Amino acid sequence: MLQYTLRRVVHTIPVLLGVLIVTFILLYIAPGDPVLAMVGERFDQATIDRLRAELHLDEPVWSQFYHYVAGLIQGDWGTSYITGQPVLDGIMDHFPKTLYLASVAMAFAILTGVLIGVVSAVKQSTWLDGLGMTVALVGISFPVYWVGLILILVVSVSWRLLPPSGFGGGALPYLILPALTLGMRSTAYIARLTRSSMLEVIRLDYIRTARAKGLGETRVIGKHALKAALIPVVTAIGLDFGAYLSGSVLTESIFAWPGIGRFALNAILKRDLPVIQGTVLFLAIVFVLVNLAVDLLYGYLDPRVRYGRGAR
Amino acid sequence: MGVARDSRLTNALSQNRLAMAGASIMLMLVVVGLMGPWLAPYDPLAQNLARGLESPSRDHWFGTDSFGRDILSRVLYGARISLLVGVASQTIAFTLGVFLGVISGYYGGRIEGLIMRLADVTLAFPTLLLLIAITAAFQPGLGVVFVAIGVVGWAGLARLVRSQALVVRELDFVQAARALGMSDARLITRHVLPNCIAPAIIAVTLGMASAIMLEAALSFIGLGAQPPTPSWGSMIADGRDFLRTAPWISIFPGLAIGAVVLGFNLFGDGLRDAMDPRLQGGARAPLPRTE
Numbered sequence: 097m098l099q100y101t102l103r104r105v106v107h108t109i110p111v112l113l114g115v116l117i118v119t120f121i122l123l124y125i126a127p128g129d130p131v132l133a134m135v136g137e138r139f140d141q142a143t144i145d146r147l148r149a150e151l152h153l154d155e156p157v158w159s160q161f162y163h164y165v166a167g168l169i170q171g172d173w174g175t176s177y178i179t180g181q182p183v184l185d186g187i188m189d190h191f192p193k194t195l196y197l198a199s200v201a202m203a204f205a206i207l208t209g210v211l212i213g214v215v216s217a218v219k220q221s222t223w224l225d226g227l228g229m230t231v232a233l234v235g236i237s238f239p240v241y242w243v244g245l246i247l248i249l250v251v252s253v254s255w256r257l258l259p260p261s262g263f264g265g266g267a268l269p270y271l272i273l274p275a276l277t278l279g280m281r282s283t284a285y286i287a288r289l290t291r292s293s294m295l296e297v298i299r300l301d302y303i304r305t306a307r308a309k310g311l312g313e314t315r316v317i318g319k320h321a322l323k324a325a326l327i328p329v330v331t332a333i334g335l336d337f338g339a340y341l342s343g344s345v346l347t348e349s350i351f352a353w354p355g356i357g358r359f360a361l362n363a364i365l366k367r368d369l370p371v372i373q374g375t376v377l378f379l380a381i382v383f384v385l386v387n388l389a390v391d392l393l394y395g396y397l398d399p400r401v402r403y404g405r406g407a408r
Numbered sequence: 409m410g411v412a413r414d415s416r417l418t419n420a421l422s423q424n425r426l427a428m429a430g431a432s433i434m435l436m437l438v439v440v441g442l443m444g445p446w447l448a449p450y451d452p453l454a455q456n457l458a459r460g461l462e463s464p465s466r467d468h469w470f471g472t473d474s475f476g477r478d479i480l481s482r483v484l485y486g487a488r489i490s491l492l493v494g495v496a497s498q499t500i501a502f503t504l505g506v507f508l509g510v511i512s513g514y515y516g517g518r519i520e521g522l523i524m525r526l527a528d529v530t531l532a533f534p535t536l537l538l539l540i541a542i543t544a545a546f547q548p549g550l551g552v553v554f555v556a557i558g559v560v561g562w563a564g565l566a567r568l569v570r571s572q573a574l575v576v577r578e579l580d581f582v583q584a585a586r587a588l589g590m591s592d593a594r595l596i597t598r599h600v601l602p603n604c605i606a607p608a609i610i611a612v613t614l615g616m617a618s619a620i621m622l623e624a625a626l627s628f629i630g631l632g633a634q635p636p637t638p639s640w641g642s643m644i645a646d647g648r649d650f651l652r653t654a655p656w657i658s659i660f661p662g663l664a665i666g667a668v669v670l671g672f673n674l675f676g677d678g679l680r681d682a683m684d685p686r687l688q689g690g691a692r693a694p695l696p697r698t699e
Contacts, residue, residue: 107528114529119541126545233677237670239621241628242644242662249655339534346536346625360537361629364544376533376541384532 100395100402108388115384116168119377120161123369130177130369168377174370176363183374186359191378194348194355196266198340201275205282206333210326212283213290217325218317220295228287235284244277244350261352274351278344282336289332294325327397334390338383420682427678433671440484441491448481452638461654471656473646479657482638483664489639490668493554493623494616500558502612505565506605512566513573514592514600523566530563536625543631550623550639553632557619565608565615572604579603610679617672624665640665 123130131147148154152163167173173183216228251273252260264270297303298321306316345357352358356375363371395402421427440447450468456476464471470479508527512520530538542556543549576582582599590598624641626632633639640661647658 110525111528111532114525115532118529118533122541122545127547233670233673234666237673238666239624239628239641239644239662241625242658242665245644245648245651245658246662249651253652345540346628349629360540364540365630367544372541372544376537379537380533383534387532 097396097402101392104388104391104395108384111384112381115377115380116165117161119373119380120164122376123373124157124160126369173374173377176368176371178363178366178368178371183370186371187356187375187378190354190356190359193263193266193353194341194344194357197271197274197278197348197353197355198337198344200271201279201340201344202282202333202337204275205279205286205336208279209283209286210290210322210329212287213329214294214317214322214325216287216291217294217298225291229291232284232287235280236288239346240277240281241346241350243280244273244347247273247277248350261350263352263354274347274353277350278340278347282333282340285332285336286329289329290325293328294321297321297325300324327394330397331390331394334386334393338386338390341379341382341386417682421678424678424681426674427682430671430674430676430678433667434675437487437491437668437671440487442488444484444488448478448484450478450481452477452481452485453636454478461650461657463654464656470660471654473643473654473657474650477636479643479660482643483640483660485638486640486643486661486664487668489550489633489637490620490623490665493550493557494619496554497557497561497619497623498612498615500555501561501565501615502608504559504562506569506601506608508562509566509569509608510573510596510601510604513570513604514577514596516574520570524570527563527566530560533560535560536622539622539626540629540631543626548631548634550627550633550637553623553626557622561615561619565611568611569604569608572607573600576600576603614672614676614679617669617676620665621669 130151131144131153152160155163171184173187175182176186179186212228212232216225219225248260251257258269258273260273262270298317303316303321306320307313311320344353344355345361347353348355348358349361356379360372360375360379362368363375454477456472458476459468459472460474460476462468462472462476468478468480470483472478473482508523512523538560539553539556542560543552546552577600582595585595585599623632623639624644627639627641628645630642630645633642635642643661644658647654647656647661650657
């Protein structure tokens with residue numbers, strides 16, 4: 097396990113370096129002069145030259161990249177063109193709200209997804225299975241932001257049950273619709289995956305043994321079968337969770353949720369390049385780290401992975 | 409491989425009613441995408457402010473938007489953009505992915521290491537986020553979106569093709585051809601490529617659905633199709649301000665996206681069942697998550 101862990105961690109380093117290079121290039125090739133974006137219309141060649149030197153823009157590319165990485169390590173992630181706020185502060189303000197929304201959405205998706213999947217597998221080819229899988233198929237086919245709008249239309253506008261958008265200090269009524277919307281696709285994926293994995297497991301010998309020794313059906317399914325069936329589901333959950341943390345851009349924008357996705361989107365619409373670069377980098381790092389955690393967890397749960405050619 | 413297995417596959421597929429329904433939807437997208445201008449009852453860009461925000465009626469089956477444009481006509485034209493984004497982006501992804509995948513699988517060593525690390529980096533970014541960053545770094549617009557989706561999509565395909573090429577290059581007939589002195593280029597194009605391309609074709613076909621989803625999401629945010637181009641995603645965004653008074657503006661383009669993606673998913677499920685009859689429906693469709 098130690099060797100596997102080390103191998104996966106070492107494997108992550110070139111990936112992170114690549115991520116750094118890509119985000120650097122994105123800003124480098126973006127049209128527009130960053131200095132002009134900062135000083136606006138006040139053209140004063142001396143100030144512009146001074147700023148260019150301060151930002152190392154008059155140096156060759158590799159040197160600019162060096163200063164970029166050195167700054168990142170020292171906690172200098174740049175400053176917003178629009179608000180003048182340090183980018184890292186903005187990220188730290190908004191990320192917890194995304195984490196909150198993503199956790200609740202994922203908890204909801206796991207509960208409903210596993211339940212639908214297990215019921216569909218146990219009742220294979222009945223109307224319950226048909227219903228569950230239809231819901232799951234529809235869930236992965238419709239765009240998240242569209243479903244969010246429909247939910248707002250029905251639940252908030254027509255029924256007046258829940259607020260249509262906003263954070264509301266994190267109060268539960270404000271959380272329900274965004275969490276439902278964000279979790280919908282995972283619910284569908286988890287349900288489909290749980291079902292197929294469960295169908296494989298309940299045909300295995302040890303399940304037959306458990307039945308033969310007289311265990312009740314609930315115990316056989318709920319304990320013995322589910323434990324093995326959930327291993328592939330864990331990966332899916334982890335990857336989806338990484339995706340949620342790193343960009344619930346659409347859901348946050350629909351529900352005016354003040355998370356990091358909306359923070360990044362606002363920066364993009366205003367072409368606030370340092371914020372775009374900082375958030376993209378931060379979210380990609382989070383994504384890579386969550387994926388690493390998932391791989392390690394998977395290797396722990398399923399020893400076969402450790403000795404194969406690496407996970408996935 | 410071979411004829412026997414192919415015809416068995418087609419048989420199993422054609423007996424799967426859901427898969428056939430999916431195939432019909434895919435076919436319909438192609439037909440509407442090509443014939444849209446002849447099917448649409450109105451000019452999708454023609455404004456008629458006197459008849460803005462009308463609910464669905466006999467004149468306007470899907471109603472009109474705030475400019476009085478006919479939603480049905482705009483949805484039909486939108487199919488053309490979705491079809492185009494699907495085909496264009498997947499062609500780019502296919503070309504890049506198959507080329508780099510075969511090269512790395514066949515040659516191995518340093519080249520393989522380099523290409524696969526590049527793939528790792530590409531896959532390290534959440535797809536939608538990377539696309540947003542790319543389109544924002546350039547000028548927002550459909551052209552950038554086509555290329556960006558294609559360029560981002562190469563990595564998964566390259567991994568797929570590489571794993572096939574690794575197997576094929578060790579097969580006896582390939583080894584024999586090499587021993588007879590066939591050149592690498594000829595070996596790759598004549599023997600390796602044809603034997604590892606089938607899964608890639610399936611992957612890009614199903615990948616069209618995710619390309620359509622991604623384009624719609626980017627256009628919804630405002631980074632894809634620019635007004636007045638009728639992309640399904642931007643049409644949903646147009647309706648956001650009129651959700652209370654004229655919900656049909658957003659509802660119909662969303663239904664169109666859902667129907668098309670559902671079609672691809674149904675077909676994809678059927679295809680997987682036909683290739684692996686042990687699993688009857690269920691495993692994850694090969695769609696990347698857009699959210």
